[in-house]
Amino acid sequence: MPPSTRRTFLGLAGVAPLVAFGFATAARAADAVCFNPDTLPASQKSMRKALGFVPVSTDPAKACGQCAFFTATAAGCGKCQLLTGGPVGATGVCRSWAKKG
Template sequence: MTMSTRRGFVGLMSAFACTSLASRGLAQAPAVCSDPATLPLSQRSRRRALGYTSPSNDPQKHCSLCAFFTAGAGACGTCQMLSGGAVEATAVCTSFTKKS
């Protein structure tokens, strides 16, 4: 092997290792569909009134299983109870109604 081939191989392996580590970190990061600090006061108040919690403590109750949830990109969606506000699929609120 020449020096340039070894350098290329080591560079390729380094890039692969970094990509693997980065993708693992992203896969474990929780979904963030909206920043609560940037939500309008009406949305923050409605979430508080409905007991919106992310993530849900009950594996049988979360937004992706709710009749008011509409799936969006990734692990995000919208909720009719929150006037179409963005929610995480793993969240839940007191208005949870299981899809039929």
Template sequence: MLEAKCTRRSFVNLLVGGAGIVLGNTALAESCFDMAKLPMSDRNLRKSLNFIAVSTDSQKSCGGCAFFKATQTASCGTCMMFSGGGVAAESLCDSWVAKA
């Protein structure tokens, strides 16, 4: 008989995956970075800056932030606030500053 093993990580991945289905655009954000694979210090930094995978403000998103640098695609990039960590252009945190 097979026994299912539920770890905290698998549970979080299940929740994140389910939220992606509900939110739709979250899947694109997750293709730019994997929150579950980030070091705890990076996850805590994002949490302290109220990072969200998909901005709810049509006027603000990482793609329009001075700290954002696009990478190979316009939808993904890196953020200086996250020590160069990956972010989606549609994400947002409290450190958002409009590009000059």
């Protein structure tokens, strides 16, 4: 591997954890507007994991706020039928997302 490629790789490898931490912090901030993720019951945490729920969708057209299972409760916040009425932010998404009709 040429030195410049190795140097680029090492530089990117050093920055990757910071980017991941930044994304995780942004995701927690999005949820914290509606609820405290740390206080969710184990059943909610387990269900979110099983559904592949993420607090911030990478596709703005596919987010909880546009999902058939979402019911708004306040600005940017709501409840999800799939999560047995559990709280979610409108920016989240899971694998069971379905477009509102």
